[in-house]
Amino acid sequence: MPRRGLVAGPDFEYFQRRYFTPAEVAQHNQPEDLWVSYLGNVYDLTPLAQEYKGDLLLKPIVEVAGQDISHWFDPDTRDIGKAHRSADRYRNPRGRFLQVPPQLPLSDWANDFGKPWWQGSRYEVGRLSAKTRNIRIINTLTSQEHTLEVGALESMWEILHRYLLYNAHAASYTWKYEGKNLNMDYTLEENGIRDEEEEFDYVNMDSTLYTPAVLLYFSDDLTEL
Numbered sequence: 001m002p003r004r005g006l007v008a009g010p011d012f013e014y015f016q017r018r019y020f021t022p023a024e025v026a027q028h029n030q031p032e033d034l035w036v037s038y039l040g041n042v043y044d045l046t047p048l049a050q051e052y053k054g055d056l057l058l059k060p061i062v063e064v065a066g067q068d069i070s071h072w073f074d075p076d077t078r079d080i081g082k083a084h085r086s087a088d089r090y091r092n093p094r095g096r097f098l099q100v101p102p103q104l105p106l107s108d109w110a111n112d113f114g115k116p117w118w119q120g121s122r123y124e125v126g127r128l129s130a131k132t133r134n135i136r137i138i139n140t141l142t143s144q145e146h147t148l149e150v151g152a153l154e155s156m157w158e159i160l161h162r163y164l165l166y167n168a169h170a171a172s173y174t175w176k177y178e179g180k181n182l183n184m185d186y187t188l189e190e191n192g193i194r195d196e197e198e199e200f201d202y203v204n205m206d207s208t209l210y211t212p213a214v215l216l217y218f219s220d221d222l223t224e225l
Contacts, residue, residue: 072093
């Protein structure tokens with residue numbers, strides 16, 4: 001495990017989160033900051049929007065900025081859905097969009113872009129969290145408390161990365177749950193912090209009435225990530 005001074009852990013200068021929540025994707029809903037998700041992955045289409053600014057075929061993509069568009073695609077082929085499996089015609093609820101070939105040959109259609117934008121990983125930024133949950137993080141040194149929405153499959157390091165927004169020295173603390181040190185390479189569930197939302201739903205109780213809390217104990221120098 002690499003170290004930052006006295007603190008073990010990843011180098012957050014180069015750290016990249018693997019998961020994004022639907023709420024995070026929804027924040028990127030403008031042509032100058034345009035994200036979408038489809039088939040379980042998250043894509044930053046801002047460069048595409050900038051390259052084709054003013055193109056009418058960009059409009060359907062701008063209209064769904066910040067949304068999940070998995071229904072545009074065939075999950076088996078990961079290509080644009082077609083009217084019929086054997087057909088050449090693409091179908092889309094918003095009509096033809098950028099880099100989709102026209103139904104009839106057009107002399108002014110430029111097809112020199114290589115792979116269409118929805119194929120490959122050039123715009124991919126991470127995976128979409130299929131399941132999210134809330135966790136409270138309490139700083140025992142300052143008594144500050146924050147509630148974060150996190151992906152169920154995120155490691156504690158990834159959750160710490162989210163928490164840096166509220167505490168730049170988060171890695172200078174020991175993270176504990178019910179008195180036990182957390183394994184930062186594990187998820188919340190793997191650390192014994194169960195997601196009890198289904199149990200609450202089963203007994204018709206509001207799951208927001210109880211959110212597990214992780215306690216942070218100051219442990220060394222103020223290492224700023």
